[in-house]
Amino acid sequence: MTATDRIPVTVLTGYLGAGKTTLLNRILSENHGRKYAVIVNEFGEIGIDNDLIVDADEEVFEMNNGCICCTVRGDLIRIIEGLMKRKGAFDAIVIETTGLADPAPVAQTFFVDDDVRARASLDAIVTVVDARHVLARLEDSHEAEEQIAFADVILLNKTDLVSEQELEEVRQRVRSINGQARLHETRNCVVPLDEVLERGAFDLDRILEIEPNFLSEDDHEHDDAITSVSLKSDAALRPELFMPWLRQLTAEQGQNILRLKGVLAFWGEDQRYVVQGVHMLLDGDHQRDWRPEEPRTSRMVFIGRNLDPEALQRGFESCAVRAS
Amino acid sequence: MRGARELMATLANEMALVHRHGRHILLDGEPTAILWLGATAAVTLGNGSVCWIEDGAEPSACAVHAGAILSACRDPAGAGVVTGGDDGAVRRVLPDGGVEELGRFERGWVEHLVSSPASGLLVAGIGREAVVWTRGATEPSHRYAVGSTIGGLALDGKGKRLGIAHYNGATLVYASTPSSGRLALNWIGSQLACTLSPDGRYLITALQETGLHGWQLPELRDMRMSGYAAKTRSFSWDRRAKWLATSGDARAILWPFEGKTGPMGKAPLLLAERKGALVTRVAFHPRDDVLAVGYSDGTMLLVRPADDRTLLLDDGGAYITALAWSDDGARLGWGDEDGRIGILDMEARA
Numbered sequence: 198m199t200a201t202d203r204i205p206v207t208v209l210t211g212y213l214g215a216g217k218t219t220l221l222n223r224i225l226s227e228n229h230g231r232k233y234a235v236i237v238n239e240f241g242e243i244g245i246d247n248d249l250i251v252d253a254d255e256e257v258f259e260m261n262n263g264c265i266c267c268t269v270r271g272d273l274i275r276i277i278e279g280l281m282k283r284k285g286a287f288d289a290i291v292i293e294t295t296g297l298a299d300p301a302p303v304a305q306t307f308f309v310d311d312d313v314r315a316r317a318s319l320d321a322i323v324t325v326v327d328a329r330h331v332l333a334r335l336e337d338s339h340e341a342e343e344q345i346a347f348a349d350v351i352l353l354n355k356t357d358l359v360s361e362q363e364l365e366e367v368r369q370r371v372r373s374i375n376g377q378a379r380l381h382e383t384r385n386c387v388v389p390l391d392e393v394l395e396r397g398a399f400d401l402d403r404i405l406e407i408e409p410n411f412l413s414e415d416d417h418e419h420d421d422a423i424t425s426v427s428l429k430s431d432a433a434l435r436p437e438l439f440m441p442w443l444r445q446l447t448a449e450q451g452q453n454i455l456r457l458k459g460v461l462a463f464w465g466e467d468q469r470y471v472v473q474g475v476h477m478l479l480d481g482d483h484q485r486d487w488r489p490e491e492p493r494t495s496r497m498v499f500i501g502r503n504l505d506p507e508a509l510q511r512g513f514e515s516c517a518v519r520a521s
Numbered sequence: 522m523r524g525a526r527e528l529m530a531t532l533a534n535e536m537a538l539v540h541r542h543g544r545h546i547l548l549d550g551e552p553t554a555i556l557w558l559g560a561t562a563a564v565t566l567g568n569g570s571v572c573w574i575e576d577g578a579e580p581s582a583c584a585v586h587a588g589a590i591l592s593a594c595r596d597p598a599g600a601g602v603v604t605g606g607d608d609g610a611v612r613r614v615l616p617d618g619g620v621e622e623l624g625r626f627e628r629g630w631v632e633h634l635v636s637s638p639a640s641g642l643l644v645a646g647i648g649r650e651a652v653v654w655t656r657g658a659t660e661p662s663h664r665y666a667v668g669s670t671i672g673g674l675a676l677d678g679k680g681k682r683l684g685i686a687h688y689n690g691a692t693l694v695y696a697s698t699p700s701s702g703r704l705a706l707n708w709i710g711s712q713l714a715c716t717l718s719p720d721g722r723y724l725i726t727a728l729q730e731t732g733l734h735g736w737q738l739p740e741l742r743d744m745r746m747s748g749y750a751a752k753t754r755s756f757s758w759d760r761r762a763k764w765l766a767t768s769g770d771a772r773a774i775l776w777p778f779e780g781k782t783g784p785m786g787k788a789p790l791l792l793a794e795r796k797g798a799l800v801t802r803v804a805f806h807p808r809d810d811v812l813a814v815g816y817s818d819g820t821m822l823l824v825r826p827a828d829d830r831t832l833l834l835d836d837g838g839a840y841i842t843a844l845a846w847s848d849d850g851a852r853l854g855w856g857d858e859d860g861r862i863g864i865l866d867m868e869a870r871a
Contacts, residue, residue, distance in 0.1 A: 251630075252628050256688070258729065259709075260729065261728070261729075261730050271711050275630075276630075279591055279630060279632065282551050282589040284567055284568075284858075310729075312751075
């Protein structure tokens with residue numbers, strides 16, 4: 198089975214009342230000719246109109262594999278396996294998580310379980326953020342911050358309920374947590390669905406558009422705030438240096454690294470190498486040839502707590518081929 | 522060059538035993554189980570139907586569930602099969618097309634079904650509950666709740682002791698007794714498919730992390746059986762319960778259960794290796810020392826454990842999802858994920 202045969206999975210997260218179910222119903226009702234299997238939490242109250250709805254019970258299991266922060270959603274492993282027996286009944290899967298869900302086990306499920314990986318691929322984590330309440334939520338909820346940190350796509354929703362000044366403050370705060378996600382400002386989650394669904398490969402190209410931005414000290418609101426660090430190297434990387442560096446980094450700091458993504462130019466290779474990770478779990482592969490006009494720049498983004506931008510950049514650069 | 526390759530492929534196909542002693546049938550749906558009632562095979566499918574296959578007759582399918590059939594076993598009385606669906610229904614299906622509902626569990630998935638002709642018990646696993654039907658019951662008799670979703674169910678040879686695998690261990694009960702005492706078997710991690718030895722002395726579970734965990738009863742001695750490339754989903758005891766065959770690697774892995782301590786400190790037999798493929802289903806012949814092995818690349822082999830000699834049954838198909846011998850061992854049925862069913866009939870000659 199090739200990667201293109203895998204069923205794309207979109208994960209919807211967001212704090213209670215942010216508008217997840219509104220977005221889900223929009224996905225299901227718009228006439229796009231796609232059939233979705235929807236996995237919802239069993240305690241969900243608002244009606245969802247779809248042929249194929251499965252109740253999840255958010256069973257988070259620790260993997261007994263020596264990786265200290267490796268948790269998976271056992272229910273998702275079972276449900277995805279069961280759904281696959283209905284061949285042709287759906288084209289894509291949407292998972293709606295509860296407002297208090299930690300996104301890490303959901304994402305890690307798609308890295309850890311070989312049977313899930315063979316059949317389904319995590320297309321994007323979409324986080325719906327309530328522009329009016331998010332700043333308060335970030336003060337009192339660990340999960341609200343992690344949901345933003347894990348996102349590939351962020352819908353900054355209910356923008357009509359805040360002033361332009363408040364909106365700018367929210368924008369800044371969200372960006373300081375996650376500098377790489379695509380950010381859409383919406384009312385009632387009105388967004389073109391192709392900006393949300395089936396983005397492909399975790400929307401990796403997005404990170405190529407981000408310039409490295411080192412945060413100044415006053416950006417830190419508190420010590421364990423989540424931040425993004427972008428790295429860049431114009432010199433090609435040596436895979437025999439880069440791979441051990443990344444493995445050691447994630448082994449040592451994996452608990453603090455929520456997500457990482459990279460598009461890399463390896464010395465002597467004509468194909469782009471893409472890598473992504475959740476905590477200590479890494480997944481990398483050659484993707485496609487570099488285009489002739491494309492600058493062969495390697496970029497990485499780390500999102501996490503207590504990240505040291507200078508040390509990361511130094512480590513990254515030390516994997517590059519030196520100009521002689 | 523192309524012609525030669527095609528010729529080779531044709532020759533290879535003709536060498537497979539199914540072409541001389543059996544047949545293929547194409548069905549519309551992924552087979553989730555094959556069960557034999559005498560010489561008649563019932564194939565349960567991902568499209569919710571059950572297809573009956575008999576000698577000299579066209580296969581006949583009947584719609585049973587609204588969604589996929591996730592689990593199936595023989596009716597304890599032997600008259601038909603029992604199926605569990607992702608529509609939350611448990612139904613008894615008879616070869617004449619009759620369908621009877623035994624239970625309905627709103628918004629639940631019936632992921633596991635086991636039965637025993639000896640005790641007459643039927644047990645379904647739905648979420649965190651093991652639901653029991655006593656002999657002849659047409660609605661649930663009683664149920665046992667466990668702390669997390671059930672990963673697998675198993676009955677011993679007498680059909681009385683029930684093993685329930687779940688997160689962080691397994692639970693043993695005497696399933697005919699609603700107020701049965703419980704024996705908690707603890708082991709870290711998510712426990713999936715499980716099997717009880719026919720004498721009830723060993724419970725073996727498959728782990729999410731791959732590998733097996735076992736408990737020897739009544740001492741509750743722990744056993745670890747590791748070294749698998751993938752999760753084990755298929756277990757089969759040989760007719761004397763000397764060997765437990767397991768799936769989940771490029772080879773069929775057989776653990777020795779002779780003697781007082783079972784496989785502890787002993788090496789397993791590694792049989793019928795196919796590099797680059799995984800064993801997905803195993804089934805011991807009911808009367809002979811022969812193991813049928815199905816692989817992820819669609820290959821089907823028979824292997825003799827004594828000398829690892831193999832015989833090609835079938836090839837050219839897809840991931841084998843279902844496999845079973847008839848009780849007399851005269852017939853073997855298998856199915857792959859694309860809906861191709863193979864029937865080996867040792868009495869037939871093409």
